[in-house]
Structures are given as structure tokens and as C-alpha cells.
Amino acid sequence: MASAPDDDRGSDRIDWVGIEGSPEFRELAASRRRFLVPATVFFLAFFLVYLVLTAYAQEFMGTEILGMPLAFLLAVAQVLMAWVVTALYLRASDREFEPLERRAAQAAAERFTTRSPR
């Protein structure tokens, strides 16, 4: 699209490489990774166990508990799992990641943005 060649904060130069290496951004990235890696391993394992059971333990999935087959209970458990992981991610985002994002943005504005004269 033919818009102005630079952003609306004048022609500020932003040092993206500098921000990426800054302690503030590294802390944000590390904190996010500490959540994402275990969460991903958990949800993938939880789902794949279910998928493999549906494919290779087919009669076992018919086992009834309180009159309901495991196939149904485990399917519902997957939905509950998705809700729990989502809730945990939202909580971590609000409590941990967002303050770190603000700190990284502040560092970026203070140390890695060169203001050009307008």
C-alpha cells in the first residue's frame, strides 16, 4: 500500500536487534517459554494418549463408568483440559507476561529508539 515510507512517530530509528538482546526482552521471552514448553508437551501428550486409545484400545474405550463409556468421558475430559490450559495461559499472560511486555517496551523507548528531528 502506498502510505508514508515511515511511521507516524516521525522517522524514529528503532534498534530491533538491540531490543531483542536486552535483558528486559530476554526475561519476557524466557518467562513465556517457561510456560509454553510444558503447556505444549502437556496438551500434546494428553491429546495423543486419547487419540492412540481411540485407535488401538477400541474395546477398552467401551468400558462403562457410572453407565457412561470411557470414550465419552475421555472426550469430555479433553474439552475440560482445553479449558484449563486456556485459563492458565490467560492468567499467566495477565500476571506475568503483560508487565514484562510493558518493561520491554519501556526499555525500547528509552534506550533503543533514536529520535530524528522532524
Next chain:
Amino acid sequence: MSHYFAADLQALPLSVFAVVLAITLAVTFWASRRTSTATEFWAAGRGVSGFQNGFAIAGDYMSASSFLGFAGLIFLFGVDGFVGLVAALVAFLPVLLFMAERMRNAGKYTFADVLAFRLRERPARVAAAFGTLAVVFVYLIAQMVGGGALILALTGISFTPAVILVGAFMLIYVIFGGMLATTWVQIIKAGLLMTAGVVITLWVLAEVGFNPAELFDRAAAEHPDGAAYLEHGLQFDSSIGLVSFGLAFLLGTAGLPHILMRFFTVPDAKAARGSVAWAVVLIGSFYIMVMIIGLGARALLGQGGEEAAGTAGNLAVPNLALELGGGEGSAGGEVFLAIVAAVALATILAVVAGLVISASGAMAHDLWSNVVRKGHDSEKEEVVVAKLAAAGIGVAAILAAVVAGEGFNVSALVGLAFVVAASANFPAILLALLWRRFNTTGAVTGILFGLVSSTFFIIMSEPVWPGEDNSPIGSLALDNPAIYCIPLGFLGCWLGTVLSSESGAERSYDELNVRAQTGLGAEVGGEPVVDEERRPVGAST
């Protein structure tokens, strides 16, 4: 019951249809007065709230196949029908954890924007546009054929006019109302679908005295396979086929262009993740209801209902509604059936509109503005081209659906769409966001590997080769070949990256990573804070 769905026009469903269509036209008129810039056309001015976007995602994602299709499969084959629903829901976790916020922070209108940040723009956009168009076009034809057949069965409008009707309304929403109209059609549809789901579910549960054990007992008793109805293995004849099918849904969703596009419509990353949360709540509860509805159809309609439900069981839910309302000929039954039919129509319209607008993004924003015109076109031109592209794709899809005809097996097409999304789009987007070394050659070869292998294995699949075991690759043939194609897509990305000697891309990974994780320089509230053409030194423009 089957003669009820004969090809004579049904006045009641048609009048409820007309009401739904009138409401959506009013919404489109309202939206058309608020849609003129490119940001308004593709991203609804980035003014959709997280809650609204959650409904819209649910409306975009839950096609008629989620509601009628999966319930029909559960009616026919029991618990095997749960697997697709479960996979399609868990699929939102990768979307939440890796896609939603990063898309919102770093992109503008299409997921190609995110690739173009760090990769050489033109090849990356061309490859991503092909990935988008392949998924969208195939999925669009599947939806139109399925929708046409469904409207024929429910209202008596014959197939070709039904497809044209769907196509015409889809184009009216998109061309006049852009993303804002599309979003509200999706929100209305999600509301209707959830309401219908709750009513039918409660009604089914009331029939069994709110005792789930009785629902399962009665359903199994009504199935010729008895207890096996509550075990897996009735629908899928191979275990590996079932696993592959589950993987296609799990990873395909995160590569569906029309779903990823929804994240550009919200004001910020917080609203993006909030919208996934709402979508997960809505879709999860709806899918549990679909399970109960499918079982209820088996328990209440029984084996005798199979013929009326059609070969894929698509009409099991409408028949269930008729039965719950008092049966054929009763006023209650016919009213309830008409309402369910109208909900199904709204469902089809909302999904196809979302597909067309994402295809128009790939053609106008990626291919025309940024590849052909290299960013030198005016915003006005971009919007005009977007509308022309939408019209072209819409007309092509209508023609393709009419030629394919009502008897066309759409399940192979839906499978192809999800396999391409999972094996061509998903690996390239994920690695662009997470892998510093990833480069343009890697993205192009990955998307190519995914596209070619998906097409090859779908052509080799059994539904394409009529008769028993006629596929040229024999027992390797899978109806849904995701288990081959996803690793091949990642392999393509990796091979292309390590075998090429580009390193220029690495510099801009820093920029993409910072932008994606912090939202610095993200597009806000309709006016871009940082122009997307601003590139680090060394990247091509």
C-alpha cells in the same frame, strides 16, 4: 419420514430462511456504511471486541459439518464421531499459545504479512498466497456442495439455484459489508447455533429423564452393533487412518487462513487471546452438545431413521428436531424442523463468507498490492481489487460447485483442505515465528512440500478410486493423509533452510520476534502506528 424431504418446496422452512436472510442483509447495509478503507474491509477497522471475536471465530469455524455432519456420524457410527470434534477443539490450543497474539502483533491482514516481515517478501507472499488459496478454494467448494445439498433436502430448492443463492448472499456480505458484515453474520450464526444446540440437547436429555446412562443404553440398543456402538472402530477401518484424521484437525486449524485472519480484527493482543478463550468455551460446550445430540438421534430415531438421515447422516439432526417437536405432520415438529433448517443455512453462509474474504486478502493484499504492484498502489485501488478478487473467487466457487454436483463426495475435499492447512501453512508460520535460522527458501520448499504431498496422497486415497482397495499405493492409502504430509511439510522447511545459504533473513527475525512478543509497533485501532513497508536494511522490498 423420508418423503418429507422430497423435492417440493417447503413453505415453513423457506419463510424462516427469508427472515434470517433479511436480518443478514440489514446487517450488511449497516456495515457497508462503515466500510471503505482496506483496514475496514479486511479487519473491520480492528474494532471487534475479544468477546465478539470469540463468537465470530466460533461462527467461522463451526461449519454445517460440525453441527449436522458430526452429529450424523455419531448417529451412524457412535463414539468414533467424537474424535473429530475433540481434535477440532484441542486444535485451538496451538492457536492460542503460538498464533493468535503473534498474528495480531506482527500482521496486518493476512498471515503472509508475518512471513514477509523476516523473509524475502515476494517469494514468501506468493507461497503463502498459494497455501491460502488452495485451502480456501477447496474448503469453499466443499461447503457450497454440502450447503446446496442440505438446502435441497431441507427446503426443496433444487441444487443449482441453492448453490447460487448461497454464493450470491456470500458475495453481498463480503463485497458490500466487508469484514464487519462477515463478522456480524458469524456472530448471529454462532448465537443461533448455540441456542439451537442447547434446546435440542436439553430436549434429548429430558427424553431420557436427564440420566446419561439411559441415553447410552438406549442408543446402543437401537444400533445393530449393540455394545460396539459405544466402542471405537465402527467408522474408521484402520487405526492409523483414525490417528491421521485426528492430527489433520489438531494442526490444520492453526493453518486455516480464515481463522488466522480473525485475529487482525481486534484492537490488541489481549483481545486476541481473549477471543480464543471465548471461542474455546463456546466451541467446547457446543461439541459436547453435538455428542449428546448424535447419541440422542440414535436413541430416539433408531435404526429406522438411517434411511431418512442420508448416506452421511447429515439429516439425522433435522429428523431428530422433527421427532422431538411431535413428529411428522405435527405443528411443533414442523416449526422446530424449520428453525433447525434456518440455523443450518445461517451456518453455511457465515462460513463461506469468512472463506471468501480471506481469499480476497491473499489475492489483493498479498499478490496484487505487494507482489505485482510492489506496494505502490493506493489504498483505494487495494480495496477495489479486493472486491473484484472476492467476486472472481465467489463466481469460480459457485461454478465449480455446480459442476461437481450434489452427489459429489465432499469429505475428500474437506480432508484436503485440512491436510494442506496442517502440512503447508502451519509449519511455515510456526517456524517463521520460532526458528531464528529459518529462511525464505525453507518457507517456499516447506509450503511446496505440503501442497504437493497433500494433493498427491489425496488423489491416491480410496474415495478417489472407486471400488475396493483400488488405490495405486495399496494399503498405504489413507482418506486423510496428514500423518505423511505434516512431517513432509516440516521436512521441506528444514531442508530448504539448511541447504540454502541465505543468512540475510536472520536480521529481521529480531524485529519479528520483538514485535510478535511485545506488540511494539503493532497496528492499532484502524490507523497503522508503523507502516508495514518499513523494513530493516537488507530485506528486499
